[in-house]
Amino acid sequence: MSGRGFRPRPLGSIVASDMSRSERLLDLIQILRRHRRPVSGRTLAAEMGVSIRTLYRDIATLQGQGAPIEGEAGLGYVLRPGFMLPPLMFTDEEIEAIVLGSRWVAKQPDRRLSQAATDALAKIAAVLPDDLREDLDATALLVGPRAEPVEDVDLGVVRQAIRNERKLGLLYRDAGGVASERVVWPFALGFFDKVRVVVAWCEMRQDYRHFRADRIAALTATDIRYPRRRQAMLREWRGTLGTPGSRAESGKLSSGGAS
Amino acid sequence: MSGRGFRPRPLGSIVASDMSRSERLLDLIQILRRHRRPVSGRTLAAEMGVSIRTLYRDIATLQGQGAPIEGEAGLGYVLRPGFMLPPLMFTDEEIEAIVLGSRWVAKQPDRRLSQAATDALAKIAAVLPDDLREDLDATALLVGPRAEPVEDVDLGVVRQAIRNERKLGLLYRDAGGVASERVVWPFALGFFDKVRVVVAWCEMRQDYRHFRADRIAALTATDIRYPRRRQAMLREWRGTLGTPGSRAESGKLSSGGAS
DNA sequence: GATGCCACTGTCAGATTCTGACAGCAGCGA
DNA sequence: TCGCTGCTGTCAGAATCTGACAGTGGCATC
Numbered sequence: 001m002s003g004r005g006f007r008p009r010p011l012g013s014i015v016a017s018d019m020s021r022s023e024r025l026l027d028l029i030q031i032l033r034r035h036r037r038p039v040s041g042r043t044l045a046a047e048m049g050v051s052i053r054t055l056y057r058d059i060a061t062l063q064g065q066g067a068p069i070e071g072e073a074g075l076g077y078v079l080r081p082g083f084m085l086p087p088l089m090f091t092d093e094e095i096e097a098i099v100l101g102s103r104w105v106a107k108q109p110d111r112r113l114s115q116a117a118t119d120a121l122a123k124i125a126a127v128l129p130d131d132l133r134e135d136l137d138a139t140a141l142l143v144g145p146r147a148e149p150v151e152d153v154d155l156g157v158v159r160q161a162i163r164n165e166r167k168l169g170l171l172y173r174d175a176g177g178v179a180s181e182r183v184v185w186p187f188a189l190g191f192f193d194k195v196r197v198v199v200a201w202c203e204m205r206q207d208y209r210h211f212r213a214d215r216i217a218a219l220t221a222t223d224i225r226y227p228r229r230r231q232a233m234l235r236e237w238r239g240t241l242g243t244p245g246s247r248a249e250s251g252k253l254s255s256g257g258a259s
Numbered sequence: 260m261s262g263r264g265f266r267p268r269p270l271g272s273i274v275a276s277d278m279s280r281s282e283r284l285l286d287l288i289q290i291l292r293r294h295r296r297p298v299s300g301r302t303l304a305a306e307m308g309v310s311i312r313t314l315y316r317d318i319a320t321l322q323g324q325g326a327p328i329e330g331e332a333g334l335g336y337v338l339r340p341g342f343m344l345p346p347l348m349f350t351d352e353e354i355e356a357i358v359l360g361s362r363w364v365a366k367q368p369d370r371r372l373s374q375a376a377t378d379a380l381a382k383i384a385a386v387l388p389d390d391l392r393e394d395l396d397a398t399a400l401l402v403g404p405r406a407e408p409v410e411d412v413d414l415g416v417v418r419q420a421i422r423n424e425r426k427l428g429l430l431y432r433d434a435g436g437v438a439s440e441r442v443v444w445p446f447a448l449g450f451f452d453k454v455r456v457v458v459a460w461c462e463m464r465q466d467y468r469h470f471r472a473d474r475i476a477a478l479t480a481t482d483i484r485y486p487r488r489r490q491a492m493l494r495e496w497r498g499t500l501g502t503p504g505s506r507a508e509s510g511k512l513s514s515g516g517a518s
Numbered sequence: 519g520a521t522g523c524c525a526c527t528g529t530c531a532g533a534t535t536c537t538g539a540c541a542g543c544a545g546c547g548a
Numbered sequence: 549t550c551g552c553t554g555c556t557g558t559c560a561g562a563a564t565c566t567g568a569c570a571g572t573g574g575c576a577t578c
Contacts, residue, residue, distance in 0.1 A: 021536075022281055026346075033388050040553065051538045056555065066348045073554045074546045082350045083391060087285075088382055089325045091341045097376035100450070101360025117356035123347055129292050132342060138421055138493055141449035143456065162397055190400035191359070197402065234397055280565075299524065310567045315526065332525045333575045 024048060028058055029067060029084050038076030092132065099124065100140040107142065109150045109214065110196050147194045151213040155189065157221050158198055162186050165230050168200070169220030172211055179217065184209070185226035187233040201233060208237045283307060287317055288326060288343050297335030351391065358383065359399040366401060368409045368473065369455050406453045410472040414448065416480050417457055421445050424489050427459070428479030431470055438476065443468070444485035446492040460485075460492060467496045
């Protein structure tokens with residue numbers, strides 16, 4: 001009668017029977033993620049209903065696992081950005097999909113992301129049984145060279161700006177080769193036709209524009225917060241697209257670029 | 260001193276300190292994966308150096324986790340195809356790469372794989388903290404409609420044939436629309452220019468050929484094992500490609516298709 | 519239908535592990 | 549110096565896990 005299909009739990013539990021320890025470890029990470037500033041061990045212990053001694057033990061265990069938790073005396077604990085995926089059950093095809101997708105990303109022009117995909121693949125491959133890995137080599141094969149064109153700008157800057165809702169200075173060269181300098185409010189970083197595309201509100205045009213990453217000549221990060229919420233702009237922008245259809249990432253872009 | 264970076268272990272250990280139970284559970288899955296036919300509980304127990312009673316408890320626990328283990332009296336235990344990923348530590352960018360890649364796969368023509376990617380994404384999303392999920396919605400955005408053309412054939416048949424090294428009957432329509440019937444030895448399923456491509460040895464041409472999935476009119480699975488090893492053919496085929504370069508999935512295909 | 523094999527459950531004492539409390543050291547900023 | 553905090557050692561009691569034993573029911577073979 002039991003377990004058919006995987007049912008995710010609100011907070012990952014590693015093993016059903018040991019409700020306490022393993023599950024608590026996952027919870028601890030979630031709690032740490034919630035706090036941006038350092039949290040004292042005592043606070044964490046209280047939040048988990050456990051003694052401080054145990055908390056220290058738990059942290060040590062997690063660090064032994066590779067969790068990037070840093071503790072500094074007088075301050076507290078911080079979790080370096082990152083995330084620990086709890087154990088997940090995947091079908092062969094789902095793993096195939098993930099591996100194939102990651103291999104595709106690894107071949108994309110976005111250098112940081114490409115590297116990240118390679119790293120992720122290595123981590124996944126390290127825990128896969130040999131036979132499955134061999135299957136994947138044959139079946140999740142990607143043919144074709146790395147996608148051109150490689151952009152020179154550091155898209156990490158864009159990601160940062162999006163995450164923190166900051167204005168961004170842009171030196172852009174449009175399809176005709178005409179250069180322009182703009183200040184934009186970036187809120188999404190998309191893929192279109194093998195190119196990464198920054199989607200933003202353009203202060204100059206007073207409208208939504210998208211910018212092909214390979215045509216961006218220079219980026220200037222700023223500390224200036226733009227006045228709107230990222231999510232709201234994303235929704236609004238989606239509304240302006242032709243396809244109203246599916247909820248997540250449908251739509252199309254005109255072929256040109258910013259004007 | 261402690262944990263910087265994640266170091267994968269040969270066999271996943273969930274929690275360093277409880278060397279015994281949680282780690283044993285992962286091992287058990289690995290052992291089950293190795294055996295294709297049913298294994299008796301006693302065998303498993305012996306292989307793990309544990310009593311039968313404990314083995315039953317472990318199996319129950321795993322099933323509670325969602326592991327697709329099936330036991331039948333008089334036979335033994337079998338693990339339905341699938342794999343349980345142990346807890347893995349990913350950076351934000353690595354998760355972004357995985358999600359982006361999976362979203363890309365979800366938009367590909369291969370229906371089964373597309374569905375698998377969607378399922379995998381749902382599982383991952385279910386365990387991600389909200390803020391990270393929001394970041395990903397903006398930053399791992401995929402723009403553009405589902406890739407055309409959608410093939411009609413069931414590529415699952417091809418996967419099966421590759422996995423078991425069986426011959427495959429093919430009704431193929433080439434670029435000029437000319438139909439032909441062939442028997443091929445499939446050994447890889449690749450991606451090229453938005454189309455899935457079956458790579459195989461063609462008995463008719465006595466050479467390696469690739470077949471665009473959208474031009475395959477019909478597939479016939481057989482039980483006839485082809486005389487060579489999949490891996491060897493894959494290596495050989497790679498050798499025939501222009502690019503000798505990187506080890507994994509480089510190379511290019513001529514634009515045509517099979518002839 | 520008798521027999522053998524096997525999956526599964528209940529129970530219970532002993533082994534193992536985890537936990538909390540107490541004590542103590544070290545780093546850091548006020 | 550003081551206060552706050554991270555971090556370690558130790559140890560007894562609590563919680564959990566484990567193995568042994570007993571018993572039920574399904575299935576195929578003799």
